[in-house]
Amino acid sequence: MDEELISKKDLLELTGISYGQLYRWKRKNLLPEEWFIRKSAFTGQETFFPKQMMLARIDKIKNMKDDLSLDELAEVFSPVPTDLRIDRNELMKRNIVSLITAEYAEPIMGPTQVYTFEQALYLYVFDFCLQSGEMNLDEGKHLLQTLSENYPKFDGKPSELIFMRKMGMSVFLLLSSGSELYTENSVKLVLRVHMAKKVEELKMKITAV
Structure with a gap:
């Protein structure tokens, strides 16, 4: 992947979200599985993410979650066309x-x-x-x-x-x-x-x- 990657630790610090929020949003399909990239590091296997895509998505979630439920957000972010x-x-x-x-x-x-x-x-x-x-x-x-x-x-x-x-x-x-x-x-x-x-x-x- 050519895009710059960011580690999980740095992502959590930069965005201010918790480990629990990150994986809850993943379970709710707000964050695509393919954005969780496992790579070898000196501490063992670590998780990295496409930086700009992840930051943009988290910003959208934080701005929209007060108006839409997580299920409604998942529908918005899904690549599947809707019946709208x-x-x-x-x-x-x-x-x-x-x-x-x-x-x-x-x-x-x-x-x-x-x-x-x-x-x-x-x-x-x-x-x-x-x-x-x-x-x-x-x-x-x-x-x-x-x-x-x-x-x-x-x-x-x-x-x-x-x-x-x-x-x-x-x-x-x-x-x-x-x-x-x-x-x-x-x-x-x-x-x-x-x-x-x-x-x-x-x-x-x-x-x-």
Whole structure:
């Protein structure tokens, strides 16, 4: 793992949480099992964590736990899409998705006034890539087709959207999170989007008061 790691001792000191809280949040699925990394140290086996991801998650838990139960927080942080639905106009009114994104996607996704969570997720990812300045509207058509046809196959398992170009031609792939990706030198990796992160962001935006 390329990301900087932090030891359990340093994490507890830095965040001010207790050992009991840490493992209770783990049991409640607020902290993913894969973030608990066992490594050899001079004192024996110790637990380390991806520093920035762990600090960001703990900060969110501390800020939200007074308003939501731990079970509700677990639902927000779960990479599994929810059965929440959201009105098309509400998506734009709350600046979750831009009007241009929704209008362009309509011929591809079909006209509807109420989106399923997965449909809203595809629009949200489309809008993110468009706002990044790295993707144009026409390429967005292929992004939406890739997500619509393939994202449900992951059945809630963490995945990543890969956007590449070769000689001006765009290619979109979906693969399991953490998978190594190797291409020939002429292929440019444009964007790598962690779908679980986008699921979490969208749930928080939809459920925000």
